[in-house]
Amino acid sequence: MTAHPAAPRRSxxxxxxxxxxxxxxxxR
Incomplete structure (x- = not known):
């Protein structure tokens, strides 16, 4: 899974x- 470039930074x-x-x- 890759992070969105526009997503806010997360730890x-x-x-x-x-x-x-x-x-x-x-x-499930």
Whole structure:
């Protein structure tokens, strides 16, 4: 998953949490 160029900056930890949540949703 790649970040949007126009997206606001996020901490790496928050980015990981978001990706993990999305992955969990799609894998359900």
């Amino acid at each position: 790496q930890a928050e980015q990981d949490r978001l990706e993990a949540a999305l992955t969990e949703l799609f894998e």
